[in-house]
Amino acid sequence: MMKFENTREFAQKLDKNDPLKSFRDKFYFPNFTKDEVVYFTGNSLGLQPKSTSDYIKEELDAWAKYGVEGHFLAEKPWFSYHEFLTEKAAKIVGAIPEEVVITHSLTTNLHLLMVSFYRPEGKRTKIICEAKAFPSDQYALESQVKFHGLDLSENLVEIAPREGEHLIREEDVLNKIAEVGDELAMVMIGGVNYYTGQLFDMKSITEAGHAVGATVGFDLAHAAGNINLKLHDWGVDFAAWCGYKYLNSSPGGVSGMFVHERHAYNPELPRFAGWWGYDKETRSQMEPGFNPMRGAEGWQLSNAPILGMAAHLASLDIFEEAGMDRIGEKRDQITAFLEAVIEDVSKKNSDRCTFEIITPKDKTKRGAQLSILAHGQGKALFDALTEQGVIADWREPNVIRIAPAPLYNSYEDCYRFGVCLEKAIQ
Numbered sequence: 063m064m065k066f067e068n069t070r071e072f073a074q075k076l077d078k079n080d081p082l083k084s085f086r087d088k089f090y091f092p093n094f095t096k097d098e099v100v101y102f103t104g105n106s107l108g109l110q111p112k113s114t115s116d117y118i119k120e121e122l123d124a125w126a127k128y129g130v131e132g133h134f135l136a137e138k139p140w141f142s143y144h145e146f147l148t149e150k151a152a153k154i155v156g157a158i159p160e161e162v163v164i165t166h167s168l169t170t171n172l173h174l175l176m177v178s179f180y181r182p183e184g185k186r187t188k189i190i191c192e193a194k195a196f197p198s199d200q201y202a203l204e205s206q207v208k209f210h211g212l213d214l215s216e217n218l219v220e221i222a223p224r225e226g227e228h229l230i231r232e233e234d235v236l237n238k239i240a241e242v243g244d245e246l247a248m249v250m251i252g253g254v255n256y257y258t259g260q261l262f263d264m265k266s267i268t269e270a271g272h273a274v275g276a277t278v279g280f281d282l283a284h285a286a287g288n289i290n291l292k293l294h295d296w297g298v299d300f301a302a303w304c305g306y307k308y309l310n311s312s313p314g315g316v317s318g319m320f321v322h323e324r325h326a327y328n329p330e331l332p333r334f335a336g337w338w339g340y341d342k343e344t345r346s347q348m349e350p351g352f353n354p355m356r357g358a359e360g361w362q363l364s365n366a367p368i369l370g371m372a373a374h375l376a377s378l379d380i381f382e383e384a385g386m387d388r389i390g391e392k393r394d395q396i397t398a399f400l401e402a403v404i405e406d407v408s409k410k411n412s413d414r415c416t417f418e419i420i421t422p423k424d425k426t427k428r429g430a431q432l433s434i435l436a437h438g439q440g441k442a443l444f445d446a447l448t449e450q451g452v453i454a455d456w457r458e459p460n461v462i463r464i465a466p467a468p469l470y471n472s473y474e475d476c477y478r479f480g481v482c483l484e485k486a487i488q
């Protein structure tokens with residue numbers, strides 16, 4: 063591994079050699095702070111590509127010009143607009159196009175997928191999930207269990223870090239899956255834990271779930287556009303993610319879902335249906351009886367919100383140009399550099415510094431996020447960072463989350479973060 067130096071010159075040298083350096087200029091950086099911003103919250107809301115407004119404007123113009131006929135006459139006809147996004151999104155999550163559709167919002171998609179893939183029956187009724195999952199996921203899981211008239215405490219099996227530890231041990235997940243065995247209906251966890259930044263081995267979890275006859279799905283909110291995913295090869299049954307974190311596709315923007323090819327056309331799978339999931343060729347005949355599209359498209363309910371889809375397309379085109387391979391390489395290096403900067407600051411201020419990074423050190427166990435656990439003085443430290451133009455994310459009770467997004471963050475951002483951190487400590 064490269065030996066890092068916590069100096070501006072060294073950071074600038076890394077920037078100069080960064081194959082993705084030109085991408086920074088494709089984004090707007092917030093300019094409301096007193097000092098120049100350090101934007102490390104791409105894991106919460108990605109920055110706006112400068113091209114987004116053109117993509118949206120194109121559809122506003124088509125709407126003005128064609129009215130309803132834009133469904134067919136617009137340059138990118140709205141009737142099938144989602145198809146412009148499918149292949150690009152599929153590449154990002156490692157899927158074949160038929161397995162992916164861009165539609166709805168994340169929590170909506172999780173519910174729609176669980177309606178199909180959480181099918182408690184007989185003694186096979188349990189769900190394995192992570193303890194302290196993202197709140198929306200917790201509520202979604204709880205309400206799914208209750209929806210089937212089942213008891214929560216018996217059927218929601220949460221896996222937590224061991225006493226005194228911050229991360230979930232993968233062996234604990236695998237052992238729990240084996241232990242619950244033929245009572246396990248579904249495994250559903252975050253591919254990257256939103257709080258600690260821990261990346262799970264989705265392949266082995268999927269294999270373990272399948273070995274006991276359960277379905278396996280992942281919430282990829284913090285993984286899509288961040289991790290090099292191979293959902294198809296890993297055999298994952300279903301997954302959902304949002305478009306607005308690493309994928310930079312506007313606040314609350316459209317989201318994605320994945321359904322493995324092996325379920326592409328399984329009329330036995332129950333689902334909540336809507337007209338946009340109906341077979342495209344015969345949809346306009348409006349016949350009674352639901353005849354779904356093959357693949358993930360069959361889970362669409364409604365016609366697509368074109369303006370949000372346009373914002374997503376703008377970003378997907380940037381990802382296409384950068385490529386997930388290069389993004390992944392920079393992710394590992396910039397995250398390691400940021401980590402080294404923080405460790406250096408921490409070492410130099412060891413007398414008054416009271417924080418530690420709880421995200422795994424191993425680059426195969428994390429993405430672009432580092433979670434700093436600040437014992438005691440957390441909020442004061444966070445506020446002192448904010449004061450200096452650092453946009454980070456505070457999570458009660460004591461964690462500061464920062465994420466250098468490989469597409470637009472620079473190594474110099476990391477260096478500047480270190481300078482701000484040192485001042486904040488003092």
Ligand SMILES: *Cc1c(COP(=O)(O)O)cnc(C)c1O
Nearest residue numbers: 167168169196198256281283304
């Ligand atoms: C961001 C995030 C969500 C947000 O859900 P929405 O439906 O988009 O509001 C849900 N789950 C996880 C794990 C997240 O990180």
